[in-house]
Amino acid sequence: xxxxxxxxxxxxxxxxxxxxxxxxxxxxxxxxxxxxxxxTCCGQPAFNNGYPEHARTLAQRMIEVFKKADYIVTxxxxxxAMIRDHYPHLFADDEVHQPEALEFVGRTxxxxxxxxxxxxxxxTPYRLPEPVDFTYHYTCHxxxxxxxxxxxIGLLRQIGNCRFVPLEKAEQCCxxxxxxxxxxxxxSGAIVRDKVQCGNRxxxxxxxxxxxxxxxxxxxxxxRYGSTFAVRHAAEIIATALEGGKDNARR
Amino acid sequence: xxxxxxxKKVAPPRLALPVFVPDFMASASxxxxxxxxxxxxxxxxxxxxxxxxxxxxxxxxxxxxxALAGNIKRHxxxxxxxxxxxxEKNVVAHGGQVHFAADSQQANDLVIAIAxxxxxxxxxxxxxxxxxxxxxxxxxxxxxxxxVETDLGEFILQVDQSHPSHLVMPVIHMRAMEIGKVFxxxxxxxxxDDPPTLAEMARVxxxxxxxxxxxxxxxxxxxxxxxxxxxxCTNEGNGRMCTTRPRIHVAIMGMExxxxxxxxLPVFLKLLxxxxxxxxxTQYTNIITGPKRPDEHDGPEEFHLIIxxxxxxxxxxGDYRDTxxxxxxxxxxxxxxxxxxxxxxxxxxxxxxxxxxxxxxLFNGLAKHKHLPHASSLCGACYEACPVKINIPEMLxxxxxxxxxxxxxxxxxxxxxxxxxxxxxxxxxxxWGQVVQRLVLRxxxxxxxxxxxxxxxxxxxxxxxxxxxxxxxxxxYLWKEHQAAKQATHGRGATx
Numbered sequence: 001x002x003x004x005x006x007x008x009x010x011x012x013x014x015x016x017x018x019x020x021x022x023x024x025x026x027x028x029x030x031x032x033x034x035x036x037x038x039x040t041c042c043g044q045p046a047f048n049n050g051y052p053e054h055a056r057t058l059a060q061r062m063i064e065v066f067k068k069a070d071y072i073v074t075x076x077x078x079x080x081a082m083i084r085d086h087y088p089h090l091f092a093d094d095e096v097h098q099p100e101a102l103e104f105v106g107r108t109x110x111x112x113x114x115x116x117x118x119x120x121x122x123x124t125p126y127r128l129p130e131p132v133d134f135t136y137h138y139t140c141h142x143x144x145x146x147x148x149x150x151x152x153i154g155l156l157r158q159i160g161n162c163r164f165v166p167l168e169k170a171e172q173c174c175x176x177x178x179x180x181x182x183x184x185x186x187x188s189g190a191i192v193r194d195k196v197q198c199g200n201r202x203x204x205x206x207x208x209x210x211x212x213x214x215x216x217x218x219x220x221x222x223x224r225y226g227s228t229f230a231v232r233h234a235a236e237i238i239a240t241a242l243e244g245g246k247d248n249a250r251r
Numbered sequence: 252x253x254x255x256x257x258x259k260k261v262a263p264p265r266l267a268l269p270v271f272v273p274d275f276m277a278s279a280s281x282x283x284x285x286x287x288x289x290x291x292x293x294x295x296x297x298x299x300x301x302x303x304x305x306x307x308x309x310x311x312x313x314x315x316x317x318a319l320a321g322n323i324k325r326h327x328x329x330x331x332x333x334x335x336x337x338x339e340k341n342v343v344a345h346g347g348q349v350h351f352a353a354d355s356q357q358a359n360d361l362v363i364a365i366a367x368x369x370x371x372x373x374x375x376x377x378x379x380x381x382x383x384x385x386x387x388x389x390x391x392x393x394x395x396x397x398x399v400e401t402d403l404g405e406f407i408l409q410v411d412q413s414h415p416s417h418l419v420m421p422v423i424h425m426r427a428m429e430i431g432k433v434f435x436x437x438x439x440x441x442x443x444d445d446p447p448t449l450a451e452m453a454r455v456x457x458x459x460x461x462x463x464x465x466x467x468x469x470x471x472x473x474x475x476x477x478x479x480x481x482x483x484c485t486n487e488g489n490g491r492m493c494t495t496r497p498r499i500h501v502a503i504m505g506m507e508x509x510x511x512x513x514x515x516l517p518v519f520l521k522l523l524x525x526x527x528x529x530x531x532x533t534q535y536t537n538i539i540t541g542p543k544r545p546d547e548h549d550g551p552e553e554f555h556l557i558i559x560x561x562x563x564x565x566x567x568x569g570d571y572r573d574t575x576x577x578x579x580x581x582x583x584x585x586x587x588x589x590x591x592x593x594x595x596x597x598x599x600x601x602x603x604x605x606x607x608x609x610x611x612x613l614f615n616g617l618a619k620h621k622h623l624p625h626a627s628s629l630c631g632a633c634y635e636a637c638p639v640k641i642n643i644p645e646m647l648x649x650x651x652x653x654x655x656x657x658x659x660x661x662x663x664x665x666x667x668x669x670x671x672x673x674x675x676x677x678x679x680x681x682x683w684g685q686v687v688q689r690l691v692l693r694x695x696x697x698x699x700x701x702x703x704x705x706x707x708x709x710x711x712x713x714x715x716x717x718x719x720x721x722x723x724x725x726x727x728y729l730w731k732e733h734q735a736a737k738q739a740t741h742g743r744g745a746t747x
Binding site: 012013016017023035040047048054057176181187193194217221224 | 625632635664675685688708
């Protein structure tokens with residue numbers, strides 16, 4: 001299966017190891033991963049701030065760059081939701097580009113969604129070298145991806161040594177919201193402090209955050225105010241478990 | 252040609268909605284640091300949000316019910332002229348009188364005229380958001396009439412001379428202690444903060460006012476076109492007292508409150524109380540059709556229905572028609588992470604929270620409330636909570652677009668987005684941007700790879716949290732390394 005990785009600008013620059021964990025996981029399950037180097041941004045910041053024409057320019061570019069891909073997989077929930085929820089509307093009045101836009105949308109998946117819906121992976125044979133308690137931040141944009149029911153938690157729980165601790169107010173936004181975080185820092189700060197406090201109360205060592213922006217936000221607030229958990233992308237946990245190989249679980 | 256005389260003050264144009272907090276940013280900053288408010292809101296609105304979830308999850312198919320409610324509203328709004336005429340016809344057929352008001356001033360004048368004609372002096376009132384929109388109490392008092400709010404929360408606000416901070420829980424921002432002080436001063440009694448004692452004080456006082464009142468004013472939760480009825484949902488029973496005891500009943504509604512038929516009502520009743528307060532039904536659900544009949548003992552002698560536009564037909568004609576579906580349940584407020592941190596007053600309008608952030612600028616103009624559409628993380632909790640499926644985040648984005656198009660957004664920001672988009676249209680400029688970002692950011696002091704203070708556009712970020720220091724190598728570099736390593740392994744594997 002040929003999979004093209006859409007890394008997203010934040011992950012590219014700030015969390016490259018998340019990208020590598022995604023690559024290793026996909027390759028482990030037999031995908032032929034490729035990285036179209038021309039990719040830049042999906043246009044989400046422009047769209048959210050009220051510049052749909054700008055977003056459309058970048059959307060058209062995305063469609064072009066990923067033309068040859070069977071599947072497009074991205075580790076960032078909000079970028080995926082931008083494509084899935086808003087690209088169809090961006091091209092609604094454009095008979096020429098709409099078909100390829102819809103077709104592109106249909107091939108785009110969020111990382112966990114791809115593992116559960118397309119690859120249908122089974123992680124029960126794998127385990128982490130050390131026991132880890134993890135909690136899970138429900139990133140808001142999963143709402144648009146029909147990923148309620150948290151398949152990510154289910155998937156991680158298959159891994160040996162990986163225990164789930166529920167998070168208080170799990171459905172409450174972390175306060176990132178793109179430019180909102182810098183335009184309204186006081187409100188955003190109050191929301192993310194709440195998230196860090198809820199995370200600390202779980203006593204989990206790891207908070208799973210599958211979105212580049214939310215991870216920067218919760219991680220940064222955690223460092224400022226003191227958190228007892230590390231912010232990780234699910235791909236990092238999965239890749240670590242896969243590294244041990246199948247036999248690891250039986251030992 | 253009339254020329255404004257410099258020595259005469261020109262009255263500013265009347266806004267459709269009253270505005271009572273002029274500076275959004277100052278209020279937002281203050282409330283964001285108000286941890287006792289956050290705790291209070293978590294104990295009330297956040298809990299209500301969880302009750303709503305539980306109650307809706309217990310329905311066989313809540314999502315289908317919400318879709319149905321949304322579609323009924325959409326249909327009604329698409330044919331609003333027809334249903335308003337039908338409503339008028341049927342109210343009149345049952346002995347009621349219907350008045351249309353173009354704006355809140357006309358609506359206030361209508362109420363005053365009815366009061367004068369019927370020699371009404373004392374007016375009791377049940378909770379109504381549209382009357383807040385009209386600032387009805389001010390208008391009535393200015394006309395020399397006495398008006399008493401009878402919903403406990405609204406009564407407290409009237410005594411305290413303050414504004415509601417929530418659509419259904421108007422005094423959610425006040426603690427029992429504060430209410431105790433207000434009551435002690437008003438009733439001239441010793442201070443207490445015991446909620447049952449405070450409620451009893453209000454109850455005894457209001458009971459007498461109900462008996463003495465000439466006129467009762469109510470809002471309308473739903474107006475049923477087919478039967479000419481109005482439906483009122485309350486929890487305290489004061490609505491029933493206001494609409495049955497006095498000689499005159501005046502019901503006031505925004506023109507979007509009409510629904511086609513009685514068979515549509517249960518759809519909304521099922522959703523309203525569940526969404527608002529996690530109840531299956533409100534304690535009292537009144538369906539009122541016209542005044543007292545000749546053979547009836549109770550009820551008012553006259554029934555008036557005032558249907559107010561106040562900018563709604565303008566909203567109806569534009570891109571934001573869906574906002575008129577709102578049934579004022581407050582579920583979006585309870586679900587909103589922003590509302591939970593800043594409370595209702597920061598929005599500066601009687602309509603706070605996500606729906607308020609949308610409709611306040613629609614009523615008063617986008618330039619007047621330029622922060623409201625932006626002070627949202629677009630998390631979508633409001634859309635998920637809305638019982639009539641108003642896509643609030645999508646419309647907030649639309650409103651941001653309209654701000655850009657009408658030049659309300661600063662020219663600087665528009666240039667930044669032009670430049671940013673241009674930069675992302677080319678691989679080289681994207682790469683260049685990333686490299687510069689990394690080089691610049693790596694020059695700032697960092698602790699554990701986190702930067703505590705940054706200038707310029709990210710100063711806001713580091714005011715409340717740290718910023719990550721970009722690692723030495725980006726993903727593209729790691730990817731190349733990975734490809735090289737794979738090729739090397741592949742090459743070794745191929746050699747016999």
